[in-house]
Amino acid sequence: MAEGCVFLVVAAGRGSRAGAGGPKQYRDLGGKQVLTRTLEALLSAAPDSQAKVVIHADDFDLYELAVEPLADDFRARLLAPAVGGATRQESVCNGLDALAEVCDAADYVLIHDAARPFVSPALIERALDAAREKGAAIPGLAVTDTIKQIAADSRIVATPERASLRAVQTPQAFRFGLIHKAHLAARKDGAAELTDDAAVAEWAGHCVFIFPGDTENGKLTTMEDFLRAEAKLYDLPDIRTGMGFDVHALGAGDHVWLGGVKIPHDQGLIGHSDADVLLHAITDAVLGAIADGDIGAHFPPSDEKWRGASSDQFLAHAVSLVAAKGGRIAHVDATLMCERPKVGPHRDAIRARIAEIMGLPLDRVAVKATTTEKLGFTGRQEGIAAQAVATVRLP
Template identity: 85%
Template sequence: MAELCVFLVVAAGRGSRAGAGGPKQYRELGGRQVLTRTLEALLRAAPDARALTVIHADDRDLYDAAVAPLSQDLRERLLPPTIGGATRQESVCNGLDTLARVCGADDLVLIHDAARPFVSAALIERAKDAARKGAGIPGLAVTDTIKQIAGDARIVATPERATLRAVQTPQAFRFGLIHKAHLSAKAEGAGELTDDAAVAEWAGHCVFVFPGEAENGKLTTLEDFVRAEAKLLNDLPDIRTGMGFDVHALGEGDHVWLGGVKIAHTQALIGHSDADVLLHAITDAVLGAIADGDIGAHFPPSDEKWRGASSDRFLAHAVALVSARGGRIAHIDATLICERPKIGPHREAIRARIAEIMDLPLDRVAVKATTSEQLGFTGRQEGIAAQAVATVRLP
């Protein structure tokens, strides 16, 4: 039977040291939640693995929002989340109890902190190799001198730093070994063990340390988030700008779609899809930034399956292409050119809808409107035009 590898992601904590904004695993980092980034990194690093997340009882909605941006193939590899306990040790034990339904004793379980989103594929491979030996954890050599102190801050010892390691996750085990160790610790009331390696050691198992990675840091404080944001930007140095322009004629009807918002009007925009001229311009701007054709190349008007289609599908597709390249959309600036309808009353709803489609913070979406002073086809109210500029960052 093939070896099964499962990530057990611990996301039940409250993360108060990271400041206001809710549990740190659900805070935004570079426009995406930390847990979203962590799950994506783990599942992409091990294409055959599955993942189970342990969450707080109050966080199901937050969890659902975190996994929603993942691609369908990644979401299909997620097991339903399970509820954690009052401590990390209890949460892991609950997660292992759930995994007992799908894991055999010799399968691999890699227990990982939700707040470590920068785990690499190389580290995961080392973790899997360590798990096959029974138990292993990633560790970094200590470069600073360490002092052991008493309660009054008096130094009582200076450990030899060559023998010390700062440990990380994923901590890796044969499933049967770590599950039995957790169950034994729970049964005997040993509930103050600080990590899963300590649980395995308490149960009498030998745990080995394999090389960790400095970038695999845990997000704990507000300063950690600031450094992580800077890292994400440094990892995306290729800044590109794309421009989009679209026009649709006005004809008979009682509403127009603009920026994904249905607006009552005395006419309708005419087109093969819903003729949302604003979303079409933004879609072309995003495609232009990554030099991947235009909206007609991806969604030909000659194809009947796109007749009447909602244009948010086109824009979401362009956004997914950026994500597939490891990129990030930094900003959208769009302008509508029309005499009517008046855009002002609908501007914020349009901005909010575009931000929702593109999974962007609202302050990264600008929507403006102007008239052509009754000149040209827009001035004669024969049609509506839109132009857009997209700024994209790529690796």
């Protein structure tokens, strides 16, 4: 890999402290699984990186559901998952064993908790810089509260000096050869109860350094953490609104694509791609909200690559641009204008498909339809028009 970077994402735990609902890394968080959000954050921050996820032996189906919504580029950079062990330490060691097939000793591995979906590009950059300079480094936050050490009977026995204390996070960054050998030695020696990878490196005799962490990079552990995270996703102060409009003519055909749903019809929509007029309007609305051109600028009709292309990838791309800015799409409202086909019987399927493409809860997607009272080109059934409004929140 020639001094490459790979993320080892630990996702084999059961997450029992988060309450009922299955392993926390696979729970819904604002319309996406936690693991999906974590992988998007990591892979978008380091474009040349790869990632391997360590999962529980029973979770292959859940893992596939988590990675399915990822962009094609991200999925291409995912290595096959590894199977974890009974403890986090065992799981990481298993993951490092699997990475040994593709990593050189001089490569860098960033070991990250799947339940930390708010890791920032700046933190990942600091982690890589620290790993290159020190070989072993972890993010830490200064402790602001006074810490008390207690005995088994709850009696205070010591008050450590907080200036020298740090609350540590992930990703913990290491030269691959260093941390893999340390984990192998700990496994061979039976050294257990080492609570993080820095502790494993320390046990093996290595110096581990601290670099500044990020207060936003919290770990989802309890149900209260999930509630705060949900609120945080939409607590972005820069609220933008974008508008999109599109028209496609009707011609020969036996179906139309509307909102990512194939609807039988006695005509078809004409266009360079699949002519999904509704997805095109929504795509332009999202691009308009972040002032990033229009659908033609990103996917020019002069490019044969997009001939007949499915329009869901256009919308997914626009959504990924919002995510790359640290933003969230809060709501989308779209209206179709046509005499036929009747949209009502397909409305729920269309809303569900748009929500799936955009990673939104269903109640944040509105789809309406109207006729133009037989006036104009839509009234004459010469074409279908759509308009959309998207609300985006940015940092």
